[in-house]
Amino acid sequence: MSDPDGPLPAPARTLVRSPYSDGEWHRLHPLTPLLRGGLTLLVIIGLIVANLRERLVEFLFPAFTDLPPGAIPPDPVDFLFANNLLLIAGGAALVVLIVLLVLFRLSWRFHMLRIGDDDVEVRSGVLFRTHRRAPLDRVQGVNLTRPMIARLLGLAKLEVVGAGLDANVKLEYLSGKDAEAIRGDILRLASGRRLAAGTATAAERSSLARQAAAAVGSGLQGLVDGEDLSDAEPESIVRIPLGRLVASRVLSGSTLFLIALVVGIVVAASLSTLWLLFTVVPMFLAFGAYYLRSIARGLRYSIAPTSDGVRVTFGLFTTVSEIVPPGRVHAIEVRQPLMWRPFGWWTVSVNRLSGRSSTDTSTDQFAAVLPIGTRDDVERVLAILAPALTGGEWTGVFRDGILGPVDDDPYMTTPPRARWLRPFSWRRNGVLLTDEALLMRRGWVWRSLSILPLARLQSVGVQQGPLARAFGAATLTGHVIAGTVQTSVGALDRDEVVRVFERTARASVMAASTDRSHRWAG
Template structure:
């Protein structure tokens, strides 16, 4: 395979690879308007061609169509009334105006990346300007919808902390997006190695330009067939991949699927006995919604991979439309290892995280960017946790994590006292907390087993709560407040004295950890290469 695009090698070097991150204004990929309005554009063209086809065939072959006169076909009508030249003129004018509009919009849409911010400005009549601070970057996502993949373009989404806080650079050329991401992360990491562009990189782009046209098709083909995670990008030991059989099994055994099938069977039985189809209409949205979730989870996870790169954890998804996201260190606010009840027999787990960025519009395939590992066995989970929480890799922490997943007699967790069985019928033996260096672990649930890990440096506040029932039982509830997400770090039914003591420890630990935490500038102090 002759790959004209520069394949990034596993190189934690600090030299910028593109000219784009030089603080000047740059434009996006010329095909941007087409890709952004891509589907609509194709649909319109398809509609026109579908209408035109019969008429054209008839015109050329001289079939019976012309004699039929008015049959609802707009083109036939136009021909009949001698309006064809006018129609073509209007169409051409519209096309020119459209193209001009797109061109101006493209001209006006520029971005720049300085060592403090990434900034996008756009708009002709209504100007928008969006700035994101580099030290608030929560992750950089490269999304390649199918259409964009075919022409070798990619969308770069820079997630900044906050609701809907992302800066989008759509679209860039595919290889440029990868390089630019590395450069942005480099700037955000705190190394101030702002050298001039390395000569090698310059030569590379020149070579790219000359051989471009000839190899374009083969390059696109190889891009489509290439493995999701390019070899050489990440350390091979750190890579976790998805097995298709396991994905299939986990999808079938998931609680969601069981509910879906149960309702489906229930609806079928109800229909068979009553012969009343009207009642079933109410369930259509349910089937579409839940079915969609199940199918999407399956298709997007087919080519899942997670790996450690020098600038954070890289998570890749997607079969036709792909997306891969790099989470810089210290952007994970809490981690949850969860097991739906039917997965117990297979020993599978799911890993989710809370992040400081909430997207109203989800990424490619409507994916939730909070699921880090869709399904994996215990080894996979431990590997993923080691990537997400690199501080928890000493012997004791690893034991805590293992015991957090599978309880062991006499492990270090402080569990609920037997009197908690009143409110935690099955799980009181498992329900417990532990503290590792720089993190708090909550283990809970006997049926739906869960382990929540909250890095102390990211905890916003700590709370302890006691209602009347808990007071009678001499119990209390502990809560760690983190940014909003699918995970709530709350542990109920803890012994009152243990909880009070732990509250004090965690409150002090949070202060100490956030003071010593430097992960928002994770490479600061490193000597620039």
């Protein structure tokens, strides 16, 4: 279907792998209404079944329902039978079902997407129309998600991550192959690479029934054979053994809270037990769900470099595949919880634009790019997340930053007069400015190292409270995209902080002026 204002210039065809990437308006997969609205029908049916469960048990298992009159409470079905309204109720239910199907169908017909040279657009809504546009030069990444039910139907959804609050454009749903192809096309266009004209033609669109049948067949076959991403993703550079994954969740901070909770229960059980049923049991169920969810999320973890950025895949039941293009990582943190230290395990997280609203709790799931790994794993992950770091800078990252401090420590640390402000961590508390990044080291119990690329640094600040002022200390803060990475270090020498502040300001301006990673193919 063409836009009444005329189609956009068609993107180049040589590198286009999807028929959707031709500058024209296209509808999404015909099974989309089933996933977006059809699940609502399943919920309604479930509520009906739950409310009529006695009637169903009586009908299916009459031998077990030979009860005296009045033992089974009356339900709406009794009223319909008694007043001969069964046909009327059935007709009304049929009318409601038809109306819902028509609404789902109309919603699908009015939900369209267009991929042009400069942006991705989505139109939706029947009565209240919505038109969303994501400029390709502001794309921060493209996430591909395969929920469990969608995988059974061979479908997936794409989320084009924008550069603003609630700026993402969602494409729900597409066939698995189309979703992969569209993601590749969007990233190629976002990289600054124009898709030059060629002889490739778009695949003919088959009937809706054939598209649906092909998607379901592909989904079922994918569950048997596994997902084939060999043409789009090289082998993962990190493998997380199941034993290590489970142990990392057991040896986490939440386990300490769980142990404290158990101790509290033992003490309180001698006084009262009634409140345990309403408070403690749900807590245990929540902890169990958390452990299972976190373990299932890491079972299919992989991370690998691609031509369009770093590709991170995770999730057993709902599979999420995210590509972070070059230049979209604003901060990196390597962190080691206390109970992981004997095993030499670390976790790596990043700050990046997510395009979601501040109330979206799913934002944090994209922060950890390495849930758990050894030093070798961390080295491989940092090499693809921060490829601009030179050989000399890696010494400041690993030997002096992650594992340090050493005798010839190059970091600026807490001066003797202010050590009481950091009584345990004053030796690890430090800052180091390199040619490409500002490194911030902190923590004695929970060790961490933050890497702030200078080209992504928005500003740098110096803060000094009354206590710090009395001891000539100050805090240095790097301002980047908000996230889980800590970007400040306190209790440093005030004069040294001012000098690092001035050097960092000049270096970040120079790095930003020469950076071209936002258009990585240009």
